[in-house]
Amino acid sequence: MAKNIITSLSDIPQSKLKQLNDAGLNTAINILQYVPRRYIFWNEPVTDISVLTKEDHKNIVLKLKICKKRDINKGVMYSCVDEKHNWVNVFIFYSRYINFSNGDYIWFYGTAKYNFEYKNWSMSASAHRKANEISVEPVYTKIKGMSTEYLGMVIRAALKDNSVKEYISDDIRIGNNIMDIQAAYNIIHFPKDRLALNHAMRRYIFDVLYKYISVIDSGIVAKDAIPLNVSSLITWNMIKIKLPFSLTDSQNEAVKQLVFKLASDEYINTLIQGDVGSGKTMLALFAASVCVDNNKQCAVLAPTEVLAKQHYEEFSGYLGKEHVVFLGGSTKVSEKKEINKRLENGEPLVVVGTHAIIQKTVKYTSLSFVVIDEQHRFGLEQRAALMHMKPAPHLMIMSATPIPRTMAEAAYGDQIDVINIQKPAIRLPVKTASIRNADVGYESIYNEVLKGHQAYIICPLIEESESERMNDVQSVSQEENGCNKYFRQKHPDKNVRIVSINGKMKKEEIESIINDFKARKYDILISTTIIEVGVNVPNTTVILIRNSERFGLATLHQLRGRVGRSDLQSYCLLQSENENERNEIMCKTNDGYEIAQYDLQLRGPGNFLSSQQSGFSKHLLSLILIFYENRCSYI
Incomplete structure (x- = not known):
């Protein structure tokens, strides 16, 4: 265990200590692996x-x-x-x-x-x-409240810390042209030229891959299956009667596969892949229903509170509120204690929430099934915590970011089953268009509003930025003002009701506005990408994405998935002043598999180190691309 480098620094204020800890930088190796997101080659x-x-x-x-x-x-x-x-x-x-x-x-x-x-x-x-x-300048993802100069001081201290030791033998390191760990991280943070930096980045890539494979190897050993009786499926059959729709053929087939494995007392380790809107949640509900029938506990892990609360409402509606509890960052301390007491007493509960549900303070006594929604948004530590629970619960991973089976086996271990499910046939493909003028988007929205439908408008920023690089980028506040002005001037006879949300608002306020939007109290919801995952309003038929060039392909595809969630024809409008390849790809296909492949090609091996890319699949896909295509140049 590396010692806490932060506390060893002299005269460091508590405020700085908190900033570093909040960013996960509490050991020497954590600090050294906080690599720049890009470099400026002034030379x-x-x-x-x-x-x-x-x-x-x-x-x-x-x-x-x-x-x-x-x-x-x-x-x-x-x-x-x-x-x-x-x-x-x-x-x-x-x-x-x-x-x-x-x-x-x-x-x-x-x-x-x-x-x-x-x-x-x-x-x-x-x-x-x-x-x-003139030099090579590293550019870091901003740590709130901390200057680049201060971060540099912390990095220099980490480089001198004796807990950062070489763990690769000289013969392997030299034979594979891998740089010494101290030398590599010194160059990564204080580079002199491109050639040495490329060499140093090979070492960083090796370290990340080594850590990743270590976690995978420790978790793919054969596990004893927790017995779950699936002979009657009483709760699941009752749910199917309540459903306002029929399950698709691929959903029914997936359930059959899961039932067969459970009936055979086999350990479930399954990746459910399905495009946005394909109905993956029904399979999570099936897993929860099996636990209810067997008086066992189930954990459903979502990346955001918005999505977690949506799952909670849906699960409690079908399973009954006596069987389902919500546990997230907004849960009151008294409620957390009550939930924990019920779990410790062995009460058969379905716990739905964010990463809070897998913390050590949550004491499960009969956890039999874990469902992870949007796995790529969770990191190594969270995955490892689930892998090492004893006895190991059955594991279902759901992802709207499709990858080929061979890569899935590399990313999750070769004992994983991959099940693909398709969208309901009744849903029409979302029609996507690239536009330059936002007014074209506003008119399309107005036409849908006249039909009684609703719309999303997505902006890259919350507030107007003073950064020159963001000078032409639309913010939520600007968009709300401009949108209101447009409809007042162009369509004064129609009261177009507009509301906005952003990540700076309190969770309760965001949730209240989204619920009002679902209740059709507003026609247009303006937002940042906080609605990317989990917001489900079937009456919304058009999404306008401002400055679409600011978003990656995966995000654009997820955002497009917020519409087209009913039998109504839906539209996605990508507004950008310049032509770009991402817009062309989005207009060409709705296929998530095809988009995932394009995304890998466009991002290339370099960008996998960028901000918030800590998820398993994103790390490994990029690493595989680097090593198997022999393209190890980071910059």
Whole structure:
């Protein structure tokens, strides 16, 4: 066990200690593996912009000579030339205090765009350097309240900590061209050049993969099955009578497979794969019903409270509130104690909640089935905690991020069963279109509202940003104001009811607004991606995604899955001022498998290290891609 490096630092304030602990950085190796999400190569600038293709180039460095300055709204514009005398207009927003002199050579970092109408280049610069400041700069995911400089001090202390020791023998390390652990992490955080950084990243990839495989290997040993009687399925048969629809053929087949294994006293270790809206929750409900019949406990784990509470309402509606409890971050302490007491007494409960339900303080006495919804949103520690419960409960993993069987076996262990379920045939494919002007989206929404239907509008930001890189990105607050104004001016005779939610609001407030939206008290719900998973309003038939270029393919597909949840024709509108490959792919297919494959190709091996990519499948898929395609270059 690595010692707590944070407490060994002298004079560290408690506030900083909390910030680091909140980010999970409480040991030396945790800190060293908090790798940069990208690097800025100031030492590799483009000096002749004419060599670039005439499209958008993100995260690029240009070396330019200042020729003229002009103040503009919210910033300044510098007219510059490169070494081949090509003109480039550089825009720096919210930074009028910056003052370069004519003739200065400046290195600018940002997004370069070619304007076909005026036949010239421009750049929206998010950073800049002078000649004496040129180096390779690591860029980290922001830790709330902590500066990059302070984080650098913590990283330097971690590098000196004696708990970070080499665990690979010299013959294996040298024979496989794997760098020493201390040297590798020193280069990753304080790089000098690209070649050494590529070599160091091989070591980081090895460490992550080693940790991952260690957890998998420890969890795939044969387990004794907890006996569950499935001879009568009394509760499940009663549920099927209550259902307002018939189960699909693939759902019935999945139930048959599970019944067969349980009847044979085999251990259940199953991955349920199904696209958004395919009805995976019915299989989770089946597992819970079996536990109720057998007077056993069941845990249903969801990634967000919104989704967990939705599962709770659905499960308690079919199983009865006496059998189902909710346990999440918002649960009162007194309620948690009462639930824990009932579990310790062996009461047969279905516990639905977030990661709170697998903490050590929750004392199960007859846990027989664990269902994990959206597995990719949970990390190594949570998966390991479930793997090592004794006796081991049956495990059902549900995912809307489909992967091939061979990769599933690599990601979850070779003893996993993979069951694929399809969407109900009654549901029409969602029609997807790419648009540039938001007004087109507003008119489509208005036409659906006139039919009595509802709509979502998704924005990348909560509030207007002062970051120059986000200057053209729509926020929830801007969208709500603009949307209200549009409908008042264009359609004054119709009262279009608009409401918004965002991640900064209290959970109770978000839940209340979503429930009001379900009750049709509002026509349009404006939100960030907090509705990506779990929000189910069948009457919603159109989703407008603003600045769609800001979202990855997997997120776009999940968001599109919020509509098309009934027999009504539904629409997904991807608004972006620029053409992009993700929009083209989304318009071309609704197939989650095909989109997952495109997503791997587009992200490539480099981006698997980006923020919040701690889930199993995302890590391993990218690692497999790296090693099996022999593409180990991170940057």
